[in-house]
Amino acid sequence: MTEVAAFAHDTADSEESLAPRVRSYWQNVVDRLARDPVTLFFGALLAAIILAAVCAPWLAPFDPYKEGIVLRLKPFGYRGHTLGTDELGRDLLSRLLYGGRLSLLMGVLPVVIASAIGGTLGVVGGFAGGRVNTAIMRTMDVFYAFPSVLLAVAISGSMGGGVMNGMLALTLVFIPPMCRIAETATVQVKSLDYIEAARATGASSLTVIRHHVLGNVLGPVFIYASSLVSVSILLASGLSFLGLGVRPPNADWGLMLATLRQAIYVQPWVCAAPGAAIFVTSMCFNMVSDGLRAAMDVRL
């Protein structure tokens, strides 16, 4: 129904202006997103998760660090503890809300930094070509020789854990794939005629990159980065799960899962709750990324 209405509205509009209205790329993207209920649903869910983590101090029913020896490992709904309590008697819902802050930060920030560094290296390598490109891409190949989990564990394991080291390790893991995506996109654009034309008019390399290359590279880089966030959330929580990321008593989903694992015989389903948070968040990022890729019509 709404589609028909929108179509009728469209034709009425173009008849008024007597000329076919030129729609911008972003208008099309927004239109396609509006007609994609799955992406909208997961986008809303994702927004709610992020908002809940940001507003944790106002939403949390209890102090996430307040321990209580008689309150240890209580079931769902025990005296106002909606999701029960953990092995030190801390309210699980409050810790999940607060935990989202570090878990999301550790999932998103490494991808953002890696996109900036890897993207720059890829554009420079792809645009310069020759020896510069070979040097950059062959170095990346070496890091490709490690499975991603292994590389993250190796780096943060040697450096000794902690949030900063964990994020550094994840950043290093994501730079090579980002670089490859940017390089491929740059090489494709570089061979097009209009770049040649721009150069013929005397544009410097920097101008060509800024005006002609970046616009074509940012799309794939953004889409690929958004799909990496889903992986990054899993990896970051995995590092914390192994004791390599967030340190106690700070709340983090992976770390909570690791400490609660010892208590599965006491309160099995309370112990599984943090994992559900990781799963749902990762799923949201994945679905939103897929929806954006379809709406932005990007092929990787």
Place this chain on the structure above:
Amino acid sequence: MLHYILRRILYVVPIAFGVSVVCFSLVYLAPGDPLQTVLPPDATAETVEIVKHAYGFDKPLPVQFVIWLGRVATGDFGQSVATRRPVILEVRDALSNTGTLALFAVPLSFAIGFGMGVLAGSFPGTWIDRSVTGTAVIGVCLPNYWLGIVLVIVFAVELMVLPATGMGLNGSARFDVTRWADLRFLLLPVVTLTLVPLGIIARSTRAVVSEIRNQEFVQTLRAMGLGEPAIVRHIIKNALPQVLAVMGLQFGYLMGGSILVETVFTWPGSGFLLSKAIINRDVPVLQGTILFLALIFVFTNLVVDLLQSAIDPRIRRA
């Protein structure tokens, strides 16, 4: 063909060299002096010098690297700080246990994932496609360490039908996959490990198959009067090289990335060895295990590339 094989094999040399440089430098990423673990805190400057000389730490880094590489090439990875056993023995035992897991998880995930992908790609847009794609997305987004915990809760805590952790009463040395008492311990880790590669393989197979299905040669085959089974055979043959590349990556993931799953199930494989080494700050074991796993990954990729070129002659010419 021979030219391609030789070139591809030679390409492994610089990669393997780079991998060993990364593994070598892991020791220097560690905060503080690598000698800290061996030396008493009140060691005199003189003792420090003697120990440094004994371990070769007084030499310049490149020289240290060459010496280290020479030892590694002869299979000497040093000694575990925690157990005092040679690292090579620790890694060998752990790898064979991980191999037991992979022996089941690899064929399972590859066969089911590939089958699901072909099915979904053959009926794009239908409910079959949607349910396969949905399963694949869940498989990719599910934290496998959490899935492991949930499976343990369901089958070991609530239903009490399967053991939660470990490799059985007889230990890893006498583990026998043909004996049900031992095999029971394998079920949950294998199912947990299978899901992620299954999702990834199903998703990429689906993409490749549905793309090939739209190519003109498929229409030609149909116009020539070929039946659907024969057409699917042609499509699979064209899809296989690309899917093989994904499978190679996933094989590496199963060998090296199983660290989280093995930790959940305290399965004494390479991943569990790594996580123990991290807790004990056992750098020689960490270094040795990672080097081994990365080299396995490099050689897997080599084998996949050679297989691809054997199946698809177009790759050789490119």
